[in-house]
Amino acid sequence: MVEQTPEAGIPLEHPVSVRVGFLRNEEYRWFLAHPTMPAIPVDSRASDHTGDEGVLHDVEELVEFQWHPEHDPGTGRKPYGTSELVVDTIPAAGEPLAMGQAIIVRVRDEPAPAPAPPSETDVDVHVDTDDDDDFNVPGWLCPTRFC
Structure with a gap:
């Protein structure tokens, strides 16, 4: 037991809330x-501290x-403390804690990853002299005889 209201030994009058x-x-x-x-590092993943x-x-x-x-x-969505990053805590690092008090970890979303640079696709074009317009794109299904 951490706390009790009213304190032990105090006479109770009815009705009473304990x-x-x-x-x-x-x-x-x-x-x-x-x-x-305790100090919680800024920009660390929130889930690292409750795991x-x-x-x-x-x-x-x-x-x-x-x-x-x-x-x-x-x-309107609530943070779950999984992928979010820590901004600060309440109470702040080094402040006294009361037995059983709630601890608030304030977070922000992790930035979206930078988009991947566009990839260059190599297309193999085969030209010969048989006039069948060969055009070959590797890995693609071609429905005609000209692929």
């Missing part, structure tokens, strides 16, 4: 080991991915 917060064991140990927010070897792996259920305001594609 709130109790729990963490999984690995989440609790992660927060003990990380009293401040099996990532620094946020043990608290991945407390991590929320959001578009950075300057990089929101405006499509």
Whole structure:
């Protein structure tokens, strides 16, 4: 148990609302080991930090991915933290962490790959003197006798 409202020992009057917060064991140990927010490298793939070897792996259920305001594609889709790149985190690296708090990783889309340069296609043209207009394009199916 991480927190309880109202605190233990306080008399309760009816009706009352009681709130109790729990963490999984690995989440609790992660927060003990990380009293401040660890640094997440800018422009690294977001999924690298929540995957099996990532620094946020043990608290991945407390991590929320959001578009950075300057990089929101405006499509209405939510980032999944898979192929997006990290812009920053809330809290920022080095800021104190409260036990069980949510961690926001703000991301941007990975830029589209540059288009491949146009390829030059070699066409083999065979000219002979038999007037049958030979034109051979390797790999193509030609329906006439002139190919």
